[in-house]
Every structure is written in C-alpha cells, then in structure tokens.
Amino acid sequence: MSKATILRDLFKRDGFFKIVGAHNGLTARLVELAGFEGIWASSLEVSASHAVPDANILTMIDYLNAAIDMNEAVSIPIVVDVDQGYGNSTNVIHMVKKFEAAGIAGIVMEDKLFPKQNSLLADGRQELASIAEFVGKVMAAKNAQISKDFMVIARTEALIAGWGQEEAMKRARAYVDAGADGIMIHSKKDTPDEILEFVNAWDCDVPLVIVPTNYHSFTEDKIKNYPKIKMVIYANHVIRSAVTAIKETLREIKKTGGIDTVSPKLIPISELFELQGTTDMKENEKRFLMSGKEKINVIIPAAGAPLDPKLREVILKDTPVCMLDVNGKSILQRNVEILNSLGISSINVVVGYNSNKINIEGINKIMNTNFEETGVLDSIMCAEEQMDGKTLIIYSDILFEKRILEGLIKKDDDIVLVIDSSYKERKIDESKLLDLVIAKDDPAKGERILKLEEDNEIIKIGQDIPKDKANFEFVGIALFSKKGIGILKKFCNETKNLNKGFKKSDLGDFNRIIQKIIDEGNKVSCFEVHKGWTEVHTFEDYKMVSSIHSSRD
Numbered sequence: 001m002s003k004a005t006i007l008r009d010l011f012k013r014d015g016f017f018k019i020v021g022a023h024n025g026l027t028a029r030l031v032e033l034a035g036f037e038g039i040w041a042s043s044l045e046v047s048a049s050h051a052v053p054d055a056n057i058l059t060m061i062d063y064l065n066a067a068i069d070m071n072e073a074v075s076i077p078i079v080v081d082v083d084q085g086y087g088n089s090t091n092v093i094h095m096v097k098k099f100e101a102a103g104i105a106g107i108v109m110e111d112k113l114f115p116k117q118n119s120l121l122a123d124g125r126q127e128l129a130s131i132a133e134f135v136g137k138v139m140a141a142k143n144a145q146i147s148k149d150f151m152v153i154a155r156t157e158a159l160i161a162g163w164g165q166e167e168a169m170k171r172a173r174a175y176v177d178a179g180a181d182g183i184m185i186h187s188k189k190d191t192p193d194e195i196l197e198f199v200n201a202w203d204c205d206v207p208l209v210i211v212p213t214n215y216h217s218f219t220e221d222k223i224k225n226y227p228k229i230k231m232v233i234y235a236n237h238v239i240r241s242a243v244t245a246i247k248e249t250l251r252e253i254k255k256t257g258g259i260d261t262v263s264p265k266l267i268p269i270s271e272l273f274e275l276q277g278t279t280d281m282k283e284n285e286k287r288f289l290m291s292g293k294e295k296i297n298v299i300i301p302a303a304g305a306p307l308d309p310k311l312r313e314v315i316l317k318d319t320p321v322c323m324l325d326v327n328g329k330s331i332l333q334r335n336v337e338i339l340n341s342l343g344i345s346s347i348n349v350v351v352g353y354n355s356n357k358i359n360i361e362g363i364n365k366i367m368n369t370n371f372e373e374t375g376v377l378d379s380i381m382c383a384e385e386q387m388d389g390k391t392l393i394i395y396s397d398i399l400f401e402k403r404i405l406e407g408l409i410k411k412d413d414d415i416v417l418v419i420d421s422s423y424k425e426r427k428i429d430e431s432k433l434l435d436l437v438i439a440k441d442d443p444a445k446g447e448r449i450l451k452l453e454e455d456n457e458i459i460k461i462g463q464d465i466p467k468d469k470a471n472f473e474f475v476g477i478a479l480f481s482k483k484g485i486g487i488l489k490k491f492c493n494e495t496k497n498l499n500k501g502f503k504k505s506d507l508g509d510f511n512r513i514i515q516k517i518i519d520e521g522n523k524v525s526c527f528e529v530h531k532g533w534t535e536v537h538t539f540e541d542y543k544m545v546s547s548i549h550s551s552r553d
C-alpha cells in the first residue's frame with residue numbers, strides 16, 4: 001500500500017490522528033518509534049535545523065531532500081509543509097511532481113505570498129495571495145499528481161493575517177471547490193476560540209487540520225469533541241526539545257569541566273547505532289557482502305624443494321615450484337593476483353627451500369627453518385600465529401580459476417575442502433599419488449558443475465584410497481572458519497604433544513590430520529568443482545599448463 005493510501009485511510013478512520021514535526025531522518029524515526037501516525041515535514045523545523053529563518057530562504061530542493069531523508073527513515077506517511085508552493089502555479093506543478101515521485105503521501109500548501117514568513121512570528125509579514133491565485137495553485141497541484149491518493153491540503157492563513165472568520169471561510173470553501181482534499185485552518189491565538197468558531201461553522205464534507213502550537217491547552221480530550229478535525233499537527237516540539245536538551249548538556253560539560261557527569265544521562269552510543277540502522281547494515285553485510293567481508297588470512301605452504309627431478313633440473317634449476325614461470329608469470333604471482341582481486345590481502349607464504357627466490361609484492365614470508373625435514377602440515381603450522389580467524393590454505397603448486405575461490409569463500413561451514421569430480425576423466429600417470437576423497441554423495445552427472453548449496457561432506461581422504469572407491473580428488477584448497485582453524489590447530493598441537501621429540505613430518509600430511517578430525521566426529525564439508533584447476537608437480541604438468549595459460553592473463 002502506498003503511503004498516500006495509508007494517509008487517506010487515516011482520514012477515513014473514526015476520530016482524529018496525530019502527526020509530529022521532524023526535520024531529518026533521525027527525528028522522523030523517533031516520531032515513528034514513539035507511535036505517531038505520520039510525520040509533519042515542518043518548514044520551521046527544517047529551516048531551523050539549517051539555522052536560517054523560516055522565510056523561503058531554503059529552496060524547494062532543500063525541503064525535498066529533507067523530506068526524502070525522513071520518508072526513507074520511516075514506514076509512516078510524510079505530510080510535507082510546502083509553504084506556498086515555492087512560487088506560482090508553474091512552480092507548484094513541478095513541486096508536486098517531485099514530492100509525489102519521492103513517495104511523499106501529501107502536502108499542505110498555504111495561501112501566502114512568496115517569500116512567506118513563519119505564521120507564529122510576532123511581527124511577521126503575513127501577506128496573502130488573492131483567492132483566485134491560490135485557487136489556481138490548488139487546481140495545478142491536483143492536476144499534477146499522478147496517483148489518485150496523493151493528498152493536497154490547502155491551508156488558509158486568513159486568521160493568521162488578521163483577515164477574519166468570513167475571509168477564512170470564503171477561502172476555505174473556494175479551495176475545496178478547487179479540489180483540495182483537506183483544509184488546514186491556522187491560528188496564533190493562545191486560546192482555541194477562533195479555531196473553534198471556524199470549526200463549528202465548517203459545513204463542507206472535507207476534513208479539517210489544526211496546529212495547536214499556541215493554543216496548546218486544546219488537548220486531545222477536547223479535540224475529540226470536534227469530529228470535523230481529523231488531523232492534528234504537533235509542529236515543532238521535536239526540534240524545540242532537541243535544543244532544550246542540547247543546551248542543557250553543553251551547559252553541564254562547560255560547568256563541570258568534562259563529560260563525566262553528563263555521559264550517564266545520555267542515551268548509550270549503542271542506542272544511537274540502533275537508531276541509525278546499524279543492525280540492519282550488519283545483517284545485510286552477512287547476506288550480501290562477500291563472506292561478510294570477514295578478513296581472510298591465507299596460508300600458502302611453499303617451503304619444500306621440488307620433487308620431480310626433471311622439472312627441477314630442466315626448468316626450475318634452484319627455484320621453488322611456486323615461482324615457476326607459466327607464460328610470463330609465476331604460479332604464486334597469479335594466485336596472489338586472484339586473491340587480491342577478491343579483496344584478500346593477508347597472504348602468508350611459508351618459505352624454506354631457496355626462500356630468497358620468492359619475491360612477490362604484498363606477501364608476508366614466514367620461514368620454516370626445518371623445511372628439509374618437515375612436511376606441508378608443519379609448514380602450515382609455522383603460520384599458526386597468522387591463523388587467528390577465517391583462514392584459507394592453498395597449496396603453492398596449483399593453478400586455479402578465480403571462480404573456485406569466489407564460490408568457496410561464500411561458504412560458512414567450519415571446514416571446507418575443494419574437491420574435484422573430474423579426476424577419473426583425466427589422463428593420469430598411474431604412479432602419481434593423488435589426494436583422493438570419498439564424499440557422502442557422488443558428483444552430479446553431466447556438464448561442468450559448480451554446486452554451492454548442496455550439503456555434501458567428506459568421509460575419507462588420503463592417497464591410499466583405492467581409485468575405484470573414491471569419487472573426488474582434493475584440489476589443495478581448504479577454507480576454515482575461526483572455529484574450524486581452531487580445530488585444525490588443536491589437532492596439530494595434540495599430535496605434536498603425543499610424539500615427544502617431535503621431528504621430521506611427525507605431524508603427518510594434511511590429509512591425515514583431516515581424516516583424524518573427521519574420525520573424531522567433526523564435519524568436514526566440501527565445495528565441489530569439475531575441472532578449473534591444475535597442479536604442477538611434474539614436467540608433464542608444466543607442459544600442460546603452459547599450453548593453457550597465456551601470458552595475457
């Protein structure tokens with residue numbers, strides 16, 4: 001339902017309803033939270049909040065922007081005080097177009113001349129437009145609106161200007177004839193007498209609106225006796241109470257020489273955060289920002305010497321595998337670029353063998369001095385300090401497509417391994433040891449797939465799994481939540497403590513520790529891919545990736 005319809009329905013209800021003046025999103029929200037039915041986008045409040053007089057000094061755009069802020073902050077309708085429409089009928093047409101398009105429920109337009117001055121100003125210049133001119137403006141406004149429910153309420157300032165009851169009545173009737181959806185009758189007297197005289201004489205079937213700022217003793221228990229009054233505006237009490245509170249706070253800070261005594265009297269900062277929609281923002285962050293933009297630490301174990309003699313002797317010489325040049329760019333450089341493009345910049349590379357050859361900008365090198373005697377898991381654990389939150393472990397000798405990481409980091413399971421269902425299709429050297437996986441569910445048949453939602457999990461992982469039993473291969477990429485990385489660290493440290501005099505790969509390989517984690521009842525989830533990655537262990541692997549990766553990427 002549009003806010004214009006909601007406003008119209010409020011006018012159809014029995015009795016009257018109250019709207020309260022506000023000047024920005026926050027004050028409008030406070031009005032809604034207090035349970036009022038609508039917002040009065042008061043020209044007095046908005047201009048005062050800019051510290052300028054309420055005298056058409058701000059422009060239509062200033063009032064429109066303030067109204068938009070208020071409208072976006074609340075779910076109740078906004079009735080905008082549009083002064084005299086900021087000009088003649090031509091300005092009115094443009095004004096209605098703008099305010100209606102912004103979702104404003106209705107406007108109150110007054111029959112004063114431009115520039116107007118506030119109605120309550122003691123010596124204010126209260127010059128009225130001719131009836132004919134203002135009738136033209138009401139007709140222009142009604143003609144300009146698009147939806148049938150947008151409300152144009154005409155405000156006569158005849159009593160404010162001292163032109164008397166008869167003039168007020170003549171004007172109000174003429175504005176109704178011009179199509180006004182309501183009449184606001186305003187008075188600056190300190191009793192409701194002249195308003196009541198008007199209300200009692202009112203005989204049109206169009207609702208009345210009042211603003212009892214000066215005749216404030218006319219409270220709701222009295223207003224209810226006048227059924228022609230349908231909307232009551234408490235026009236400026238929000239900004240006046242704000243000024244009262246601000247002055248008091250400033251006075252106390254000045255007087256006591258600090259904020260110690262005043263702080264407990266104020267709303268906690270947490271309440272301010274809540275008021276400005278921070279909870280919603282955090283919720284949205286979880287839903288729509290990549291992994292809630294939780295920082296991801298990357299560990300790349302790259303300490304070992306290359307295993308394949310042909311690769312080492314012919315191509316690498318004394319370079320670590322991660323620095324292997326694949327068409328003009330090293331494996332590590334390519335992977336760092338993918339990580340950076342996903343906003344991941346905390347990249348820790350555990351180095352050992354010819355560590356001086358690993359020179360890439362934007363990485364943190366961590367030394368595994370014992371690299372000759374230890375394995376991949378020991379290298380990972382060299383970065384234990386860096387594993388203090390969500391952690392991505394990536395083997396140093398693999399190339400992969402960006403989409404794999406893009407999908408993986410959206411998962412929020414505690415431990416997720418990337419597994420590939422294509423290994424059976426690949427031509428593989430029989431002697432090559434693969435990190436095979438038995439997952440609970442088989443891969444889906446058919447085309448290249450990338451399953452994000454399925455809840456598959458790993459049952460077994462290891463190089464000793466019979467090839468015909470396995471349904472996937474571990475790619476060498478694993479993601480751990482803060483809790484998940486805690487589990488990995490706990491298992492590694494327990495293993496170390498068990499083996500006193502711990503040395504040379506006692507920790508076992510990564511697969512073994514994952515298997516242990518599973519065996520002790522922890523869930524290890526998976527992110528399934530079909531191709532899109534390759535490892536570079538051998539000279540043959542190198543020839544293959546060189547033919548795929550061009551120097552352009």
Ligand code: SPV
Pocket residue numbers: 021042043044045054081118119120211213235236
């Ligand atoms: C306003 O709140 O800006 C009004 C009401 O127009 S009054 O200030 O009484 O004129």
Ligand code: MG
Pocket residue numbers: 042043044054081083
């Ligand atoms: Mg006003």
